[in-house]
Amino acid sequence: MSKRSGILEFAVLGLLRESPMHGYELRKRLNTSLGVFRAFSYGTLYPCLKTLVTQGWLIEETAADTDPSAAPLAGRRAKIVYRLTAAGKEHFEELLAHSGPDAWEDEHFAARFAFFGQTSKDVRMRVLEGRRSRLEERLEKMRASLARTRERLDDYTLELQRHGMESVEREVRWLNELIETERAGRSERPATGRDHNDNNQENGGRPGDRGTA
Amino acid sequence: MSKRSGILEFAVLGLLRESPMHGYELRKRLNTSLGVFRAFSYGTLYPCLKTLVTQGWLIEETAADTDPSAAPLAGRRAKIVYRLTAAGKEHFEELLAHSGPDAWEDEHFAARFAFFGQTSKDVRMRVLEGRRSRLEERLEKMRASLARTRERLDDYTLELQRHGMESVEREVRWLNELIETERAGRSERPATGRDHNDNNQENGGRPGDRGTA
DNA sequence: AATTTCATGTAATTCGTTACATGATTCC
DNA sequence: GGAATCATGTAACGAATTACATGAAATT
Incomplete structure (x- = not known):
C-alpha cells in the first residue's frame, strides 16, 4: 500500500x-x-x-x-x-x-539531479529539458497574470512578483548551461554494471564548466 | 480549535x-x-x-x-x-x-511581504532583517557542510549545492537592497486609520528602486 | 557523575490534496 | 442545446511534523 x-x-x-x-x-x-x-x-x-x-x-x-x-x-x-x-x-x-x-517539479527535480551521477545521459537530458519547459510554462503564466493585474497591485506585491520571476529566469539560464554542457560531451555512463566508485572524472570541473575554452 | x-x-x-x-x-x-x-x-x-x-x-x-x-x-x-x-x-x-x-520562514515570509503595503515601517524592518539573518544562518550551515564533505561528493551533487547557495546569496542581496531603501526613507503609514486605497505613492518606483539619485 | 550526542521509535496532529458530487451562467 | 467556465462543497486519503518515550555511548 x-x-x-x-x-x-x-x-x-x-x-x-x-x-x-x-x-x-x-x-x-x-x-x-x-x-x-x-x-x-x-x-x-x-x-x-x-x-x-x-x-x-x-x-x-x-x-x-x-x-x-x-x-x-x-x-x-x-x-x-x-x-x-x-x-x-x-x-x-x-x-x-x-x-x-512528476520528475520536473521543484523538489522532485532536485532529488533527481542529486543522483545524476548514476543516471544515463539520455535520461539526464530528458529531465533537464523537461524541467526547463516546465519553468518556461510557469514564466508564461506569470507574465500573463502580471500583464493583467499590473495596475491594481501595490509596489511591494509587484516587487515580489518581479523577484519571483527573476528567480525562475535565473534557473532557466542555469538549465541552459547544463544542457549545453551535456550536449557538448559528457560520456554515457549507463547506471548499471561497474562499481559506483569509478566516478566520471573525464571532465574535472563542475557540470556547468566549459573548461578553459 | x-x-x-x-x-x-x-x-x-x-x-x-x-x-x-x-x-x-x-x-x-x-x-x-x-x-x-x-x-x-x-x-x-x-x-x-x-x-x-x-x-x-x-x-x-x-x-x-x-x-x-x-x-x-x-x-x-x-x-x-x-x-x-x-x-x-x-x-x-x-x-x-x-x-x-515563524515570520521569516520561506513561505511565511513571502505572505508577509505581499502585505507590506499595510504594514508599519518598523515591523517591515524587523521582518526583512529577521529574514536576512535567517538566510545568513542557513548560508553558514551550507558552507560548513560543504567544507566537511566536499571531496566525497560527485560533480552533480556539488553543482546542486553551489546553485542552492547562490540562490540564497542572491536573496540576501535582494534583502540588502530592500532594507537600504526602507532606511532611506519610505514613510510610516501605520496600517490603521485611513482607507486602504490611498496607497503610498510618495515613492513611485518599485521598493528596490533608489529613484534617479 | 552529568551532559551531550547518538540512536530508534510511536501516537497524535496538522496541513493540504484528489476525487467526487452538484449545479448555475455564459458563450457559441 | 451543448461546452466551457464559474461556483461551492465533502469525504477519503496522503505526506510529513511535533511531541513524546526510551536508552546507549561519548565527552567533560
Whole structure:
C-alpha cells in the first residue's frame, strides 16, 4: 500500500546504493549533502525504512551480523544498518530511468539531479529539458497574470512578483548551461554494471564548466 | 480549535481587507497576484473560510443582502461573498504586527511581504532583517557542510549545492537592497486609520528602486 | 557523575490534496 | 442545446511534523 512519497524513498535508495548506513546517519546526509532544499524528520524516515524493508528493497543488519568480532572495534556502535538488496538496486535503477512529468517539479527535480551521477545521459537530458519547459510554462503564466493585474497591485506585491520571476529566469539560464554542457560531451555512463566508485572524472570541473575554452 | 495554517488564514484576511470577494475569486487571487509561490485548492480554501466565519472574522453575504435591487445587474452573480468584520480587521492588524521567528520562514515570509503595503515601517524592518539573518544562518550551515564533505561528493551533487547557495546569496542581496531603501526613507503609514486605497505613492518606483539619485 | 550526542521509535496532529458530487451562467 | 467556465462543497486519503518515550555511548 501507498507511495511513500516517491522523493524520500528515492533519496534513501540512492544514498544506500553508495554505502550501507543506519537511520540517524541517513537522515543527516538527507539534510546536508543532498538536502539543501528539503529536511526530513525521524518520524518520517524510520517508518519509511520499515516499509522499504517490507518490500524487500532493504535489509536490516545489526553490526554483529556481518562481522561478529570486528563489530565492537568500529568507532561507534551502529544499531541497525540498512543495506540495499539486489531487488532494491534494481528498483532504484527503474526509478532512475523514469523521466515522467512528476520528475520536473521543484523538489522532485532536485532529488533527481542529486543522483545524476548514476543516471544515463539520455535520461539526464530528458529531465533537464523537461524541467526547463516546465519553468518556461510557469514564466508564461506569470507574465500573463502580471500583464493583467499590473495596475491594481501595490509596489511591494509587484516587487515580489518581479523577484519571483527573476528567480525562475535565473534557473532557466542555469538549465541552459547544463544542457549545453551535456550536449557538448559528457560520456554515457549507463547506471548499471561497474562499481559506483569509478566516478566520471573525464571532465574535472563542475557540470556547468566549459573548461578553459 | 486549531491554527488553520496561519499562512492561508493570513492571506485570506489580507485579501478580503482590500475588498469583499467570494471563494472562487479569492482562490484565483491567492494563486496569481499573491501566490507565485503557493497554490491552494478549494478543498483547503472553503473549509478555511467556514472556520473564519465561525470565529467571527468574516461574514457571509449573498449578493442580495447588501443591495437587493442592484444585485442582478452586476456582471455575474456572486453566490457567497465574504466580508471582513471589524473583529476580523482587528485580528489581521494583530497578525500584521507580529514579527516572530515563524515570520521569516520561506513561505511565511513571502505572505508577509505581499502585505507590506499595510504594514508599519518598523515591523517591515524587523521582518526583512529577521529574514536576512535567517538566510545568513542557513548560508553558514551550507558552507560548513560543504567544507566537511566536499571531496566525497560527485560533480552533480556539488553543482546542486553551489546553485542552492547562490540562490540564497542572491536573496540576501535582494534583502540588502530592500532594507537600504526602507532606511532611506519610505514613510510610516501605520496600517490603521485611513482607507486602504490611498496607497503610498510618495515613492513611485518599485521598493528596490533608489529613484534617479 | 552529568551532559551531550547518538540512536530508534510511536501516537497524535496538522496541513493540504484528489476525487467526487452538484449545479448555475455564459458563450457559441 | 451543448461546452466551457464559474461556483461551492465533502469525504477519503496522503505526506510529513511535533511531541513524546526510551536508552546507549561519548565527552567533560
